[in-house]
C-alpha cells in the first residue's frame with residue numbers, strides 16, 4: 156500500500172490465521188472501571204469514530220458475524236466490550252467516538268471510562284486506531300491521538316474501507332495519514348490498509364496481532 160506498510164513472512168501470516176481460527180468468546184461489556192475484567196492476557200484495543208467500520212473489522216478478523224454485533228447493540232455502544240481468543244489474547248472494543256451531534260457529555264463519557272482504562276491497563280499491548288480511508292484523520296481522531304500520547308499507549312493506525320478507493324487514491328491517503336500520525340510521538344510507524352468487504356489486509360492485521368499474543 157505504501158512504504159509504511161509492513162511486510163509479513165508466510166509463518167507470521169500462518170500464526171495470525173491460526174490464532175483467529177481458534178476459540179473466540181465474548182467476555183463482557185464494561186460500562187465502568189470496576190466492571191473491566193481482570194486479565195493476565197496480552198490485550199489489544201480497537202478505537203475509532205462511530206461508523207468507521209470497527210464492528211465489521213472485528214467480525215472480519217474473527218470470522219464470526221455475531222461477535223461485534225454485540226458492541227453495536229443499543230445500550231452496549233458506550234461500553235468497552237471484551238472478547239477472548241482462547242488463552243492467547245484479549246480484544247477490547249472501545250466505544251466509538253465523534254457522533255455527528257455529539258454533546259460534550261458524550262465525549263466526556265468516552266474520555267472518562269476510556270482514559271481510565273488506557274491509563275490503568277498494564278496488559279494493554281497496543282491500540283489499533285481505525286481511520287476511514289475515505290476521510291483521513293479528522294479533528295476528533297487527532298484529539299484521540301493526543302489522548303493516547305498522554306496515556307503513553309502504543310498505537311497503530313489502520314485504514315478501513317479501502318475497497319472504496321482506487322489504488323492511486325489509497326497510496327495518497329496512506330501517505331497523508333502516515334504524516335498525520337508521525338506528528339504524534341507514540342504512534343507505531345507501520346500502517347495496514349483493510350477492507351472488511353473484500354478481506355484485504357485482514358491476514359496482515361491478524362499476523363500483526365498474533366505477534367503480540369501469548370504463544
Ligand code: GDP
Pocket residue numbers: 203204205206207208209210211212227251315316317318319349350351352353
Ligand atoms: P462501527 O460503527 O465503527 O462499528 O461501523 P460498522 O462496522 O457498523 O460499519 C459502518 C458502515 O460502514 C456499515 O454500513 C458497513 O456496512 C460499512 N462498512 C464497514 N466496513 C466496510 C468496508 O470495509 N467496506 C465498505 N465498503 N463498507 C464498510
